[in-house]
Amino acid sequence: MIRILIADDQPLVRAGLRTVLASDSDLEIVAEADDGRGALTEVARLRPDVALLDIRMPGMDGLTAAETIRARHPAVRVLIVTTFDEDRYIARALECGVHGFLLKSGDPYELIGSVKAAMTGGTVLAPPVAQRIVGLLHGRSLRERLSARAAVESLTTREREVLTLLAAGESNAEIAHDLHLAEGTVKIHVSAVLGKLGLNNRVQAAVFAYRSGLAG
Template sequence: MIRVLIVDDEALVRTGLRMILEAADDLEVVAEAASGVEAVTAVARHWPHVVLMDVQMPHMDGVAALKEINRSPNPPKVVMLTTFDRDEYVYSALRAKAAGFLLKDTAPRDLIAAVRTVAGGSATLAPTVTKRMIDAFAGQQAPDARAARARLAALTDRERQVVQVVARGLANAEIARELSMSETTVKAHVSRSLAKLGLANRVQIALLVRDAG
């Protein structure tokens, strides 16, 4: 059973998320929290596998709470929720190693699938959303291109090819077709690249590639 903590300052949103998640036989909502402070306490008390957390909240926002949660031993996977268009904290959340990013209007079946994906150790990032985030937020930073290129130099030529296509927001199946390799091989290259670069998800790969120019 996958244990989930829901964090949002709006009770109606929490109720809706709970109803969606508990419709799945393998998901259990173990607690709710209305702020980042409550989220940190709830993680220590209930030990969820996955946290669905709003970015913008009073009394410690989602990014600050994410950083606190990641300092705990064996921290849960944290998926940030946002309306995106008004959200100026997404870039910081990804840099803080959020395990995923979802819009609040994500379809119920996609939300359930995302929780399962994150619980299984992968990121939950829709390719179309990935591209929007990169375009919207990467320009706000002043990256050190030389340092970014040095990090990418640790990859093999084939791994660099794969991460460059990941940066365009393509899914594994699309990458496989473009580079004439199997989807399994693409997944392996992405996993090895994440490990070598010390990154948590595909969006962080994309941001690093963009930083490198």
């Protein structure tokens, strides 16, 4: 059972998310909050598996809450679910290490798959968000792209394969299947990739892969 917290200041949105998620017997809504501070309180009290956070909420916003949750409770998967896909929001969310950035305008029932993907180590980005990230990366300076490419070349062949699949949003289990490896071996390769590139999480690894030209 995947235990979920929903944080959104709009009761109708919370009700809609609750209805969608409750349709899957593997998911359980354990708490709700109407602002970021309430979300932090509930996460500290209940330690849910997943926290779904809106961005704009009164008091503490969702991005500040996400950053705090990632720092204090790293085992909790954090997904942003919002109507705001501005570059500055996307960039800050990625920097604080969220496990997904979804839009309320998307297919509601894709949310179920996104929650499950996050629990298995996947990184979930709504297609419009992924396109914006690629666009931002294409606008990077040549020096940044060359630097990223040189860093990728320092990886072993297997580590580059793992990084490419990370950029595709695959979980450790999916990477293990594709590369015919044990899942424990994949975890070791992922840790090595993050360490060598100086990255903190899988989302940053995916962005790095696009920046270097390895993916995209």
